[in-house]
Amino acid sequence: MxxxxxxxxxxxxxxxxxxxxxxxxxxxxxxRATTTICVALANGATEIIPVxxxxxxxxxxxxxxxxxxxxSGKTVEGFTLGNSPQEYSAHVVNGxxxxxxxxxxxxxxxxxxxxxxxxxxxxxxxxAVAKMLAYxxxxxxxxxxxxxxxxxxxxxxxxxxxAQHLLPQFELLGDxxxxxxxxxxxxxxxxxxxxxxxxxxxxFKSLHVESDLEVCLQPxxxxxVSVYKNGIIA
Amino acid sequence: MxxxxxxxxxxxxxxxxxxxxxxxxxxxxxxRATTTICVALANGATEIIPVxxxxxxxxxxxxxxxxxxxxSGKTVEGFTLGNSPQEYSAHVVNGxxxxxxxxxxxxxxxxxxxxxxxxxxxxxxxxAVAKMLAYxxxxxxxxxxxxxxxxxxxxxxxxxxxAQHLLPQFELLGDxxxxxxxxxxxxxxxxxxxxxxxxxxxxFKSLHVESDLEVCLQPxxxxxVSVYKNGIIA
Numbered sequence: 001m002x003x004x005x006x007x008x009x010x011x012x013x014x015x016x017x018x019x020x021x022x023x024x025x026x027x028x029x030x031x032r033a034t035t036t037i038c039v040a041l042a043n044g045a046t047e048i049i050p051v052x053x054x055x056x057x058x059x060x061x062x063x064x065x066x067x068x069x070x071x072s073g074k075t076v077e078g079f080t081l082g083n084s085p086q087e088y089s090a091h092v093v094n095g096x097x098x099x100x101x102x103x104x105x106x107x108x109x110x111x112x113x114x115x116x117x118x119x120x121x122x123x124x125x126x127x128a129v130a131k132m133l134a135y136x137x138x139x140x141x142x143x144x145x146x147x148x149x150x151x152x153x154x155x156x157x158x159x160x161x162x163a164q165h166l167l168p169q170f171e172l173l174g175d176x177x178x179x180x181x182x183x184x185x186x187x188x189x190x191x192x193x194x195x196x197x198x199x200x201x202x203x204f205k206s207l208h209v210e211s212d213l214e215v216c217l218q219p220x221x222x223x224x225v226s227v228y229k230n231g232i233i234a
Numbered sequence: 235m236x237x238x239x240x241x242x243x244x245x246x247x248x249x250x251x252x253x254x255x256x257x258x259x260x261x262x263x264x265x266r267a268t269t270t271i272c273v274a275l276a277n278g279a280t281e282i283i284p285v286x287x288x289x290x291x292x293x294x295x296x297x298x299x300x301x302x303x304x305x306s307g308k309t310v311e312g313f314t315l316g317n318s319p320q321e322y323s324a325h326v327v328n329g330x331x332x333x334x335x336x337x338x339x340x341x342x343x344x345x346x347x348x349x350x351x352x353x354x355x356x357x358x359x360x361x362a363v364a365k366m367l368a369y370x371x372x373x374x375x376x377x378x379x380x381x382x383x384x385x386x387x388x389x390x391x392x393x394x395x396x397a398q399h400l401l402p403q404f405e406l407l408g409d410x411x412x413x414x415x416x417x418x419x420x421x422x423x424x425x426x427x428x429x430x431x432x433x434x435x436x437x438f439k440s441l442h443v444e445s446d447l448e449v450c451l452q453p454x455x456x457x458x459v460s461v462y463k464n465g466i467i468a
Contacts, residue, residue: 008385011246015383149249151242153409175387175433183413186420199409 003173004166006142006159006180008151010104013111016141024138025115026129026162027228028122029145030154031200032083033070033105035122035216037233039085042124042222044094048233050106051099054079060099066092068100073207085215108145109228115141118228123158123191127220130165140170142180153183153198154216157191160184161219192217237407238400240376240393240414242385244338247345250375258372259349260363260396261462262356263379264388265434266317267304267339269356269450271467273319276358276456278328282467284340285333288313294333300326302334307441319449342379343462349375352462357392361454364399374404376414387417387432388450391425394418395453426451 007016027034037048045066051057054069054076061067068081075082081092083102100106112118116138121129133140142162144155160180163172172178187194192213195201204210226233241250261268271282279300285291288303288310295301302315309316315326317336334340346352350372355363367374376396378389394414397406406412421428426447429435438444460467 008242009246011249012243012383015245147409149246150408151410151413153413156409156413172431174384175381175390176385178431179385179387179390179413179417182420183416186416197406197412 001171002137003139004142004163004170004177005140005173006144006163006176008144008156008176009146009149010108010111011149013143020115020141022116022139023141024117024119024133024136025112025141025143026119026121026133027105027108027112027143027145028155028158029102029105029108030122030158030216031204032085032212032216033102033145034120035124036083036085036088037120037226038122038125038222038224040088040093040098041226041233042224043088043090045088045096045098046234048098048100049231050109050233051101052106052110054101057099057101064097066096066098068098070102072103073203073209084209084212086212104145104147108143112143112228120226120228120233121158121162123161123217123219124222125224126158126161127165128223128225130162132225133166134169140166147200152200154195154200156180157184157187235405236371237373238376238397238404238411239374239407240378240397240410242378242390242410243380243383244342244345245383247377254349254375256350256373257375258351258353258367258370259346259375259377260353260355260367261339261342261346261377261379262389262392263336263339263342264356264392264450265438266319266446266450267336267379268354269358270317270319270322271354271460272356272359272456272458274322274327274332275460275467276458277322277324279322279330279332280468282332282334283465284343284467285335286340286344288335291333291335298331300330300332302332304336306337307437307443318443318446320446338379338381342377346377346462354460354462354467355392355396357395357451357453359454359456359458360392360395361399362457362459364396366459367400368403374400376411381434386434388429388434390414391418391421
């Protein structure tokens with residue numbers, strides 16, 4: 001039976017790295033990088049290149065890419081696109097390539113380079129992601145991006161939701177997987193209400209981007225699964 | 235209002251290190267180092283010195299110390315005492331000093347050197363620990379030892395129990411504190427039953443030390459709070 005492991009922080013990634021070439025890794029950054037990526041691709045963006053720094057993103061401009069950069073929740077000065085899924089409407093991104101850097105999500109993606117497949121997950125496409133994982137029948141790592149290496153509630157909850165989708169065909173391996181699955185059970189009837197106490201939601205309020213929260217928590221509205229391969233998400 | 239932070243793994247300790255000289259740190263290693271320490275001191279041991287290696291522990295033998303060493307759940311060869319609280323009866327430890335090394339707990343203790351106070355917690359003395367923390371009114375870090383840098387359920391649950399004892403006089407700070415408090419709420423009616431899925435409980439079964447589990451989960455049977463200071467727990 002294939003197994004599900006869960007990583008609650010990028011700082012713990014090294015503990016799970018052995019054998020990742022045989023595993024599918026699901027990268028989760030609910031608020032907001034992986035949600036924004038899902039929305040951009042669903043709205044017709046043709047590819048997204050996650051890069052480490054705003055400077056690297058700017059290098060793509062001359063090749064016709066849209067460039068996007070966020071740090072600590074805010075759009076970086078000099079960029080018109082940040083990390084709000086609401087900015088990535090079809091009108092803006094359809095047919096476009098995007099170079100993208102964010103506080104947590106892009107770093108997490110870069111750690112996954114050696115995996116069999118690296119899959120981008122959000123609440124919006126969680127059921128579709130689970131369906132792909134079930135079809136592949138490989139061991140899975142649910143990789144939460146967290147916030148500056150601390151664990152966060154929203155990523156852990158989505159890991160739990162995907163894990164619950166995969167049971168009983170998969171086995172939960174390790175305490176972090178059980179914790180995530182049970183946290184999802186604990187709060188699933190009102191995830192938005194539960195997340196009012198999450199650090200990042202409180203950060204959102206101070207940044208006046210609360211409307212993103214509702215967008216980021218819509219479950220299973222997108223049927224597209226995006227894969228990160230050779231430095232490109234498509 | 236004093237704040238409660240929670241560290242789910244020693245690998246994340248550095249994220250919380252700033253200002254620890256003003257904070258009380260609670261070290262948690264339910265299965266079994268901090269439980270064993272609480273039991274030994276309650277049964278009359280006069281001091282416990284946590285050391286890094288079995289070799290260091292042996293150096294204390296000539297000074298009349300009992301020496302104890304555990305690795306990966308087993309008593310290290312050449313030692314008569316390991317890491318089972320049931321070994322530390324009054325008959326064995328009353329009036330004795332002990333030098334002690336374990337897989338996870340002693341390492342966690344050594345990380346806390348700069349804290350205002352480092353307090354040893356187990357389910358057995360959780361209420362007494364909370365009472366001391368409430369009396370002191372300082373910011374608190376609940377520090378889970380985990381298992382080889384991965385988080386574990388039992389330490390996270392005890393962190394949650396202590397946090398719940400401290401509410402509403404203290405404030406939960408950060409997502410890990412909320413996660414721990416809610417996990418405790420989720421499973422508190424049957425913690426032993428819940429922990430059947432914990433990795434370390436499954437490890438216990440393979441080591442034939444299941445009877446320790448019951449001992450380690452007895453809530454609030456010991457009224458003693460032990461503090462780690464200048465390398466000594468007393």
